[in-house]
Amino acid sequence: MSPSEYSVPVPSDRTAILCLHCGKPQEVGRKAMSVTCKFCSKSLRLEDVKITRYEARRVIETCGTGTIDKKGHVVSDVRCVSLNLQGKLKGDVVSLGKVEVATNAELKGDVTATSMNVQPGAMLEGNYSIGPRVNGAPPDKAPIARANGEEAQPAPVPVEEAAPEPRGESQSIGSAPVIKIPVRKRVPTARH
Numbered sequence: 001m002s003p004s005e006y007s008v009p010v011p012s013d014r015t016a017i018l019c020l021h022c023g024k025p026q027e028v029g030r031k032a033m034s035v036t037c038k039f040c041s042k043s044l045r046l047e048d049v050k051i052t053r054y055e056a057r058r059v060i061e062t063c064g065t066g067t068i069d070k071k072g073h074v075v076s077d078v079r080c081v082s083l084n085l086q087g088k089l090k091g092d093v094v095s096l097g098k099v100e101v102a103t104n105a106e107l108k109g110d111v112t113a114t115s116m117n118v119q120p121g122a123m124l125e126g127n128y129s130i131g132p133r134v135n136g137a138p139p140d141k142a143p144i145a146r147a148n149g150e151e152a153q154p155a156p157v158p159v160e161e162a163a164p165e166p167r168g169e170s171q172s173i174g175s176a177p178v179i180k181i182p183v184r185k186r187v188p189t190a191r192h
């Protein structure tokens with residue numbers, strides 16, 4: 001089956017997901033547990049993750065909902081589509097959707113999400129970038145639009161003062177065919 005052929009409407013056993021790495025939407029089988037992103041080729045876990053005890057990891061990734069139970073205590077970065085924090089979390093969170101922080105939950109780390117809902121009594125420590133993602137931008141580098149309609153324009157992208165580098169030149173040299181001619185050493189012929 002060629003993945004690029006989609007001439008038929010999406011069957012009901014398929015669902016749309018967002019890639020955690022490149023942010024691109026794609027269709028996957030509803031029952032699939034994991035897929036490979038067809039844009040960036042990274043593997044994506046689709047099932048929801050629920051943590052009910054102490055866990056330390058490098059990163060927790062899911063294209064579904066990450067839930068950290070009241071008894072959960074997670075030391076890890078989290079990448080997910082939505083996060084429901086009821087226990088403790090120490091690590092940076094990148095959520096393509098919302099982040100819910102319940103009463104008495106503890107969150108130490110930076111949060112990037114499209115929306116965040118914090119219940120009274122939750123403890124927070126970190127930096128927050130909350131707002132809609134700019135279309136298709138990778139979650140890591142997505143400029144976050146300002147909430148509250150302060151300025152509806154996307155965050156300014158730092159403009160590098162690019163010195164005019166003759167990049168094309170080196171490329172044309174690299175692509176030019178190099179013909180190597182075997183050079184024979186001249187063996188001095190002895191004259192008699």
Ligand SMILES: [Zn+2]
Nearest residue numbers: 019022037040
């Ligand atoms: Zn991807």
